[in-house]
Amino acid sequence: MHTKAQWVAFFVNVLPVFLFGQEIADSSEKSIWKISAYAETYLSIDRRLQKGQKISDFQFNHNRINRVELNQGLLGVDYLAKNIRANFALHAGTYVKDNYGAEPVQLQSINKAFAGFRIDKKKNIWLDVGVFPSYIGFESVNAFDNTTLTRSLLAENSPYYETGIKLSYTNKKEDLYFAFHVLNGWQKIAVTNKDQAPSVGIQLTYKPISTLTLNYSNFIGRIQLDSLNPMRVFHNLYAIYEASPKTSLIFGFDIGTQQ
Numbered sequence: 032m033h034t035k036a037q038w039v040a041f042f043v044n045v046l047p048v049f050l051f052g053q054e055i056a057d058s059s060e061k062s063i064w065k066i067s068a069y070a071e072t073y074l075s076i077d078r079r080l081q082k083g084q085k086i087s088d089f090q091f092n093h094n095r096i097n098r099v100e101l102n103q104g105l106l107g108v109d110y111l112a113k114n115i116r117a118n119f120a121l122h123a124g125t126y127v128k129d130n131y132g133a134e135p136v137q138l139q140s141i142n143k144a145f146a147g148f149r150i151d152k153k154k155n156i157w158l159d160v161g162v163f164p165s166y167i168g169f170e171s172v173n174a175f176d177n178t179t180l181t182r183s184l185l186a187e188n189s190p191y192y193e194t195g196i197k198l199s200y201t202n203k204k205e206d207l208y209f210a211f212h213v214l215n216g217w218q219k220i221a222v223t224n225k226d227q228a229p230s231v232g233i234q235l236t237y238k239p240i241s242t243l244t245l246n247y248s249n250f251i252g253r254i255q256l257d258s259l260n261p262m263r264v265f266h267n268l269y270a271i272y273e274a275s276p277k278t279s280l281i282f283g284f285d286i287g288t289q290q
Contacts, residue, residue: 062112069105071124071174074098091130091191092172092182102126103172105142114149116157126172130191130218138220142192155201162220163197165190166210166234167248169269169283178279185285189267190218190250195229208236217254217263224255242273254289261290 073093075086082097093102107120122142131139145161170177170186195214201207214230215222230252237245250265265287272280 062110065109065111067105067107067109067120069103069173069175071102071104073100073102085129090182090187092126092187094129095125100125102174105173107143114152115147116159117146118143120144134220141220147197155203157197157199159197159199160195162192162194165193165218166197166212166232167250167265167267168285169246169271169281178281183283185267185283189265189285192218192220193232194220206238208234210234214250214252216252217250217265224260227253227255227260244271246270263287263289 075093075096077086077096080086080096084096086094086096093100101124103122103124103126105120105122107118110117120142121140123140127139141162143162143164145159145163147157147159150156150158164171167189168186170182172182172191174180193212193214195212197210197212199208199210210233212232212234214232216227216230230250232248232250232252234248235246239245246267246269248267250263252263253260254263265285267283267285269281269283274280
């Protein structure tokens with residue numbers, strides 16, 4: 032008889048430190064520096080598999096067997112002012128080894144690295160450039176930010192990060208958000224094919240009421256698969272309903288086509 036796999040995550044830590052700078056001119060707001068650290072460890076046990084072996088080829092989180100592992104350790108710094116913002120974070124762990132394996136070695140340790148400025152001082156319109164967390168899906172790579180500790184198959188089969196340019200708008204009521212992305216490709220930092228056209232995508236988030244969030248995101252572009260360069264069109268939809276302060280319901284649906 033086979034022993035069923037058991038999964039235990041026994042340590043999650045978030046340590047934010049806030050440092051406040053001078054007040055911004057002509058505003059009561061302050062510029063903010065934030066230093067954050069995050070560590071997520073896990074232990075998976077399956078007597079059928081050898082120590083350190085992967086659970087599967089399609090899981091990028093919590094996928095090593097029979098030993099304590101670091102899924103992701105993260106150290107980052109954020110800067111936010113009225114019209115400027117920036118973020119830089121480095122990470123390490125088994126998630127990084129597996130999900131960033133196709134990137135050049137010198138770029139694999141980058142979790143986030145972007146800077147942005149506010150285009151219109153009266154309206155909340157921003158232009159950001161760099162490496163961002165993915166805009167597709169309702170789950171982050173950090174378990175602390177998610178509804179569930181483990182990742183869904185939707186998250187594991189869609190990007191966790193993107194690289195490019197983002198133009199975003201949030202209305203005054205903050206119930207509508209729209210962003211247009213020009214990207215290096217499907218979860219890519221380095222551009223390996225100089226002749227490949229950029230990919231594009233949009234995100235539209237709407238909150239008709241305070242307890243309901245509706246989101247649509249897409250991706251359109253060519254992806255490099257060995258010697259092939261097929262066109263991929265991907266759609267992501269989800270709804271989050273906060274039924275109570277301690278209960279939320281999420282409905283997610285992904286569909287894509289590829290040559």
